[in-house]
Amino acid sequence: MLDWLIEGARLADRDGLWDVGVAGGRIALVRPSCGRETAAGRRVFAAGRLLLPGLVDAHVHTRDPGYPWKEDFGTASRAAAAGGVTTILAMPNTNPPMTGAAAIQMARREAEKKSVVSSFLVGGACASRPQAIRGMKAAGAVALDVYDDLFGAGTETWLSMFLEAKKEGLPLCFYLMDGAMERFCRERQRARGKAPWEVIAGATDAETEAASIARIFPLAAYLQAPAVIRMVSTKKAVEMIRCMKRLYPDAPVCAEACLSYLFLTREDFRRQGAAAHVHPPLRGEEDVRALWEGLFDGTLDYIASDHAPHAQEEKERPKLEDCASGIAGLEVMLPLLLDAAKRGEFGLSDLIRLCCEAPARIYGLSGKGAIGEGMDADLVLADWNGERTVPARGRFTRGAATPYAGRRLTGWPVFTMCRGRLVFGDGTPDGVEAAEAGLPPESGGKEEEGWKS
Ligand SMILES: [Zn+2]
Known part of the structure; x- marks a missing residue:
């Protein structure tokens, strides 16, 4: 029965x-x-x-263990369920961070105790210790996030990170944030007398994203090591990925788009300040359009929430630059997407492909992402x-x-x-x-x- x-x-x-x-x-x-x-x-x-099918959200900061005032697996997973998400990938910037097998096991125990949806874990891969990647899969990781700034590291480090991740059988996920470039851009904005929100809005620019992408594709293709580019936010990055996918058709590289960059713009940041403060910062209308086009033509592969909750007092500090960056998006994920679908901005089959099938396939989550x-x-x-x-x-x-x-x-x-x-x-x-x-x-x-x- x-x-x-x-x-x-x-x-x-x-x-x-x-x-x-x-x-x-x-x-x-x-x-x-x-x-x-x-x-x-x-x-x-x-x-x-x-x-x-319940949405598969490959980018969720559950803050567990370590930051219960922000979130934990119980609250994050209930928010997920309320937002139509039944599978989450929990990000490694916890305390202790999930940068080794033992910390991943600890997080897994918390997830098993508290989560009401299917929770998988993303390990943090450190440039200083690529060998710590070993054993993360057995501990429960389904992917690896490059945990620190790899863009300041030399090619040897890049090679060993890719090779260790490949050996472990996990995709290596990159953020396109080059710390040195970011500091440079921020100082330049300050020197030009820009308002605090403009300093933040200009702190990571399209050039950082484009230059990073150019470094990821050739190596991933040459080593045949799976990679994911997280949080693509600019038009230039979309065009760069499109171009790289053409140049390296056999590169096992996928790209992620996050809710904030699809449904909010720089104008929201200007008007709302800290509530719309996210890293990288929100972009312009043209960038938003380019992301959607990238999702339709296969340049970008899936949509995630980048659910990044903070306590109210962490978002309400006197200076904008001291306010925590990150937006809690899980509870509105499906309504945002279905509302856009209803307005004809994209189809239901796109939604299933981008929010269910593709993330389940990319992260090897069998049994997820489809009704069958x-x-x-x-x-x-x-x-x-x-x-x-x-x-x-x-x-x-x-x-x-x-x-x-x-x-x-x-x-x-x-x-x-x-x-x-x-x-x-x-x-x-x-x-x-x-x-x-x-x-x-x-x-x-x-x-x-x-x-x-
Ligand atoms: Zn994130």
């Missing part, structure tokens, strides 16, 4: 209405909705709402009719005020399931009652026009 039967849902990549059955934490049945009686422990009447028999029952049912205003603070994250506050968005999750377990339901903290009772058809949506797949 099925544990769950979700009836009459719309799927992103198929016409008509569908039933999806869940048993033993996996998807056991996907069939056109026919009203046929099938035994199930619990039934949900989807009433034409959209059923998606035998896959993990990671599902999110979203309401595409009603609009809701983004509140100033998230319901679950400990992160400070969001720069998305006040936006009217559609596409909020009604319930989220991870491996067959209900982890979010609208209206109640864990939503179990709401979803177990089934969702009454009259409160659900009629099928709507205007959705592009």
Whole structure:
């Protein structure tokens, strides 16, 4: 017998209405909705709402262990579930940092205790100790982030980092932030008498990103060592990656776009200050357009949240340059994306490709990222009719005020399931009652026009 039967849902990549059955934490049945009686422990009447695979977010700062006032696996994973995300990759800048096998194991124990969604870990690879990469995969890492500034290091260091990561069988993820260049740019802005927000906004420039990309591709191609370019934020970087992918078609390099650079601009930073302070800084309209184009033509490979929560007092220091950088984006991830899809900015099939399939494939997460028999029952049912205003603070994250506050968005999750377990339901903290009772058809949506797949 099925544990769950979700009836009459719309799927992103198929016409008509569908039933999806869940048993033993996996998807056991996907069939056109026919009203046929099938035994199930619990039934949900989807009433034409959209059923998606839970999003796979490859860039989440859970702050655990070490920074419980900012976030932990419990709060981050509940925020994820509320934002339609059922798989997260936790970033290594914790305390202790995940720069060795023992620290990764420690974080894994915290995740197992507290996380309500599937949590995977990203190890931190240090330029000074490339050999510390060994054993990280066995400890639970699915990728490696270059943890310190590799752009100040010589080619020998680059070679040994790539080779150790390849030997370990993990992709090496790069940030395009060259510390020396950043300091230079910041000083130059100051010397020109720029306002504090402009000094920060000009502290990493497109040239830094472009120069870094030029260093990553040839080595990754030559060594056939998988790499990921994180947080692409400028038009020049997109064009550089496009050009490099052409020059090195066999380079195993993927590129990440993050929510902040797709849905916010420098103008938001100017108006909102610390709430929209993120690193690298927000860019211009032209950059935002270039990122979307890059996502459509395959230059960029996937979308992540870069959920980076901080306590309110860390975001509200007197001087802008002393305020913590980072935006808590998990709880609005699916609404931001579905709202953009509804406005016709991109299709539902793009959303599935960029937020589910591609990150699951790139980071080797089997069973994730698609609705199909035998896959993990990671599902999110979203309401595409009603609009809701983004509140100033998230319901679950400990992160400070969001720069998305006040936006009217559609596409909020009604319930989220991870491996067959209900982890979010609208209206109640864990939503179990709401979803177990089934969702009454009259409160659900009629099928709507205007959705592009
Ligand atoms: Zn980050």
